[in-house]
Amino acid sequence: MAEEKLPTRAEDFAEWYNQLVVRSDMADYAPVRGCMVVKPYGWALWENITSWLDAEFKKTGHVNAAFPTLIPLSFFEKEKEHVEGFAPELAVVTHGGGEELEEKLAVRPTSETIIGHMYAKWIKSWRDLPVLIVQWGSVLRWELRTKLFLRTAEFYWHEGHTAHASAEEALEEMYRILDIYERFCYEEAAIPVIKGTKSETERFAGAHTTTSIEAMMWDKRALQSGTSHYFSTNFSKAFDIQFLNRGNTLQYAETTSWAISSRIIGAIIMVHGDDQGLVLPPRLAPIQAVIVPIFRNDAEKGKVMDVADRVFLELKEAGIRVKMDDRDNVSSGFKFNDWEMRGVPLRVEIGPKDVEKGSVALARRDKPGKEGKTFVSQADLASTVNGLLADVQSSLLKRATDYFNANVHEPKDYEDLKQIVADGWAFAYWCESAECEARVKQDTKATTRNIPLNQPEGEGTCIVCGRPARRKVYFAKAY
RNA sequence: CGGGGUGUGGCUCAGACCGGUAGAGCGCACGGUUCGGGUCCGUGAGGUCCGCGGUUCAAAUCCGCGCACCCCGACCA
Numbered sequence: 001m002a003e004e005k006l007p008t009r010a011e012d013f014a015e016w017y018n019q020l021v022v023r024s025d026m027a028d029y030a031p032v033r034g035c036m037v038v039k040p041y042g043w044a045l046w047e048n049i050t051s052w053l054d055a056e057f058k059k060t061g062h063v064n065a066a067f068p069t070l071i072p073l074s075f076f077e078k079e080k081e082h083v084e085g086f087a088p089e090l091a092v093v094t095h096g097g098g099e100e101l102e103e104k105l106a107v108r109p110t111s112e113t114i115i116g117h118m119y120a121k122w123i124k125s126w127r128d129l130p131v132l133i134v135q136w137g138s139v140l141r142w143e144l145r146t147k148l149f150l151r152t153a154e155f156y157w158h159e160g161h162t163a164h165a166s167a168e169e170a171l172e173e174m175y176r177i178l179d180i181y182e183r184f185c186y187e188e189a190a191i192p193v194i195k196g197t198k199s200e201t202e203r204f205a206g207a208h209t210t211t212s213i214e215a216m217m218w219d220k221r222a223l224q225s226g227t228s229h230y231f232s233t234n235f236s237k238a239f240d241i242q243f244l245n246r247g248n249t250l251q252y253a254e255t256t257s258w259a260i261s262s263r264i265i266g267a268i269i270m271v272h273g274d275d276q277g278l279v280l281p282p283r284l285a286p287i288q289a290v291i292v293p294i295f296r297n298d299a300e301k302g303k304v305m306d307v308a309d310r311v312f313l314e315l316k317e318a319g320i321r322v323k324m325d326d327r328d329n330v331s332s333g334f335k336f337n338d339w340e341m342r343g344v345p346l347r348v349e350i351g352p353k354d355v356e357k358g359s360v361a362l363a364r365r366d367k368p369g370k371e372g373k374t375f376v377s378q379a380d381l382a383s384t385v386n387g388l389l390a391d392v393q394s395s396l397l398k399r400a401t402d403y404f405n406a407n408v409h410e411p412k413d414y415e416d417l418k419q420i421v422a423d424g425w426a427f428a429y430w431c432e433s434a435e436c437e438a439r440v441k442q443d444t445k446a447t448t449r450n451i452p453l454n455q456p457e458g459e460g461t462c463i464v465c466g467r468p469a470r471r472k473v474y475f476a477k478a479y
Numbered sequence: 480c481g482g483g484g485u486g487u488g489g490c491u492c493a494g495a496c497c498g499g500u501a502g503a504g505c506g507c508a509c510g511g512u513u514c515g516g517g518u519c520c521g522u523g524a525g526g527u528c529c530g531c532g533g534u535u536c537a538a539a540u541c542c543g544c545g546c547a548c549c550c551c552g553a554c555c556a
Contacts, residue, residue, distance in 0.1 A: 004517050033548085088555070143555085151556090202556080212556095224556060263556095294515055333516040340516095351515055361515080369516090478556080 004337075008275045013219045014147075017270065021148045024278045024342045026265070034146045034153030038262070041342065044286035046156065046262055050136065052188055053158065053260065056180045062132040062160065067114050069137075070105040075113035079238040082112065085205020089141040091153075107140040112206065112231075112257055115161045116239030123163055123253055126245045130173070131163040149266035150223075150479055157261035163241060163253040167232065170254035171209075174230040177258045178211050181226035189264065190281040190396035191215050191271050192404050193225060194474060196450030201434055204257075208232035214449045214474065216404045217270035220424050222449045222476040225267050228258035266479075271400050272366075278343025279365050281396050282389040288321040289385055290344045294332045294351035308350045311360065311381060315348075318382035320389070322348075340365060345392045346385060354378075366392050366399070408474070417463050417475065421446035425476040429460035429469035436464035440475055449474040 006023070007015045021027050026042035038046065054064070073092060076083045086109050093105040108114070119131060136158045143153045160177060164170040178195055185193045193213035203210040207229040215225045233252040236242070241253040272279040282288050293308040295301040308324065315322040323344075325335050332349075339347055349361035360381065364372040376384050407424040411417035420426040421444045430436060430448065441447050451473045462469040 085556095141556090145555085198556095204556085227556080292515095296514065328514090331514045331516085331518055333514075333518080335514090335516090337517050349515070353515075 006275060006277065006341075009218055009273075016273075016275075017147070017266075020269065020273060020277055020341075026269075026278075027148045029148070032153075034143050036146075036148045036152045036154075038156070041286060042265065045265060045268075045280070045284060048284045048286065049184075049188070049260075049264060050158070053180070053184060054134075054136075056184070057134050057158075057160065060132075060176060060180070062134050062162075065133045065135060066137065067108075067111050067118070067135055069108055071108050071111070071114045073104040073106050075117060076106060078113065078116075079206045079235060081234075082206035082238075086110070086141075089143070091140050091142055109139055109141045110257075110259075111135060111139075111159055111161065112235055113239070116235045116241060116255070119161075119163050119236075119253070119255070120239045120241045123241055123243050125243050126165050128243060129163060129165045129253065130169065132160075132173075133162070134158050134160045147266070149269070150263055155262050157259050160256070160258045162256045163236070164255070165243070165245065165251075165253070167254050170232075170256050171230055174209070174211060174228045174256045174258070177256075178213065178226075178228045181213050181228065181258075181260060184260070185213060185215065185225060186397065188281065188283050189268055189271075190283075190393055190400060191225070191267060192397070192401045194450060194452050195454075196452040196474070198227075198450055199432070199434075199437055199448045199473070201437060202448060202450075204229045206231065206234055208234060211453075212450050214476075215267050215271065216407060216425060216476075217267065217479070218273070218403075219270070220407050220476070222425065222474070222478040223263070223267050223270070224449070224478065225264055226258070226260040229256060231255045231257070272396055273343070274368070276337070276368060277341035279396070280343035280345060282345040282393045285343065285345050286321065287323045287339075287342070287344045288389055289315060289346040289348055290323045290325055290339045291315075291348045291350065292325050292332055292335045292339075294349060296352070300352045303355045304350055304352060307355050307360075307378065311348065311350065311378065314382050315385060318386065320382065320385055336363075340368075346388060348385070362388060364388060364392050366395055411463055414464055418444050421475050421477060425449070425474050426463075427472055427474055428463035430471070430473040430475075431462035431465055431467045431469045432471070432473075433462075433465070436462055439464055444475075444477075446475045446477045449476050449478065 006019050009016045025039055027039055028037045030037045070093060076086060089109055091107040093107065094101055123131060138154050138156045140154045143151055146152055162173050164173060182193055182195050185191045193215045195213055198210040198212055209230040211228045212224050213226045214222050217223055233254060235255050236252040242250050243253060245251045269278060291308050291312055293304045295304045312322060312324045343365060345365045347363040354360050358378050359375045360378055362374050362376055408427055409420045409424055411420050411426050411428050417426045417428060437448050451471050455471050460469050461467065
């Protein structure tokens with residue numbers, strides 16, 4: 001750590017992010033261009049994310065499985081749009097065991113093709129449906145510009161792949177998953193998101209319909225934080241996934257796929273982080289409370305540690321993810337800054353004065369300085385801490401929601417839209433033509449994020465061309 | 480792919496024009512000191528100076544070739 005302080009977000013948001021990810025011990029740069037190492041602290045956060053999602057998927061009847069990392073290159077040729085979409089970012093294995101391979105193998109950028117191939121083999125009857133499989137793993141997409149978590153060649157995710165007997169069921173599945181994603185963002189990550197449908201140009205390669213959840217980062221750029229796709233029969237036709245229905249006629253399956261990636265960690269960082277460092281939502285934080293004992297000599301140390309150890313056990317037994325910072329080679333001031341950098345939601349300070357008074361000092365991460373510091377009784381501390389953690393969680397969501405609302409605007413006209421997307425999101429009627437979308441992108445670099453599922457009553461006119469428009473869309477610059 | 484830049488302890492960099500036994504800060508180890516908001520002092524470990532070739536008594540430094548990485552642009556979930 002050369003410098004002690006991070007650059008402020010206002011000074012240089014990109015640099016703030018880059019330094020924070022490394023200094024908070026979340027991740028590090030790998031020796032391979034475009035790749036990252038997720039460090040134990042970052043992975044612990046990811047595990048908290050994945051375990052919640054995994055439980056929700058299982059509740060809704062999904063099962064986990066694993067498919068190979070290597071996919072015959074020819075599989076990508078089978079779906080025209082899919083191959084066009086992914087060809088530029090494929091990594092291809094050409095040699096194995098010292099020999100050049102007959103059939104080149106792609107390192108999976110996503111698994112629709114190989115899973116489609118297997119589904120064709122497995123699905124023969126309406127009795128085999130639905131198939132509801134989730135794969136947890138990593139994928140590889142060749143990327144030149146790297147940003148840890150947000151854009152790396154290899155990233156971690158789950159990909160759900162389902163097959164259904166009818167379009168209705170498949171669409172229902174797509175929305176069911178989108179709802180789970182939305183709930184994850186609000187309840188766990190404390191991030192407000194917009195659920196909606198992607199425009200034709202922003203749609204997943206090969207999909208009939210792509211839906212997404214979109215979140216606003218601190219710099220007001222949008223981050224697509226999860227996607228859920230309905231393929232209709234595009235992939236089942238390409239891979240010949242057919243079954244005999246109840247009427248004994250051959251029918252193509254209706255399929256979906258959906259994903260949230262480790263990119264969501266970038267969202268958590270960029271939504272909640274402040275100039276001191278990370279701010280993690282308590283429900284996902286690997287460490288929810290850290291105890292910092294404070295003392296000047298051995299006599300004080302003995303007394304303080306007695307209390308600190310007792311408090312540690314009490315919190316731990318109450319199910320709180322608590323950490324004791326008993327390092328003796330750094331000052332307590334250093335520790336305060338250190339845990340703030342790492343985003344621990346709550347700090348428990350215990351010093352000689354607290355031992356005397358039967359109190360502890362609680363400092364909440366979301367409110368820096370004295371404002372967030374309270375002195376509370378040691379009695380019944382676990383419930384006090386739990387209450388405060390819940391309060392931090394809801395305060396983060398409220399703050400992020402207020403920020404979102406304050407930075408979405410409805411443009412009066414096209415000129416107004418240009419102004420708005422320079423530093424915010426615009427919400428406006430759009431005729432849904434690719435021409436108008438392209439013009440906005442050309443003029444402002446902003447793209448359509450999604451067409452929210454919740455639409456206001458009535459109709460309007462396109463903010464770009466003035467023609468009649470049925471639905472409103474969000475325009476914003478995106479990551 | 481086009482333009483620009485940089486390669487020197489773990490990190491950030493000085494040294495290079497003007498060739499002469501490789502340096503600083505931070506980090507790390509050890510000892511002490513300190514601890515209620517980024518303590519201080521001492522001791523110490525750690526380097527094929529990106530690679531190959533050339534010039535020279537002598538190359539981190541000069542010359543040639545190569546490699547890698549970074550930044551800007553173009554392209555892109």
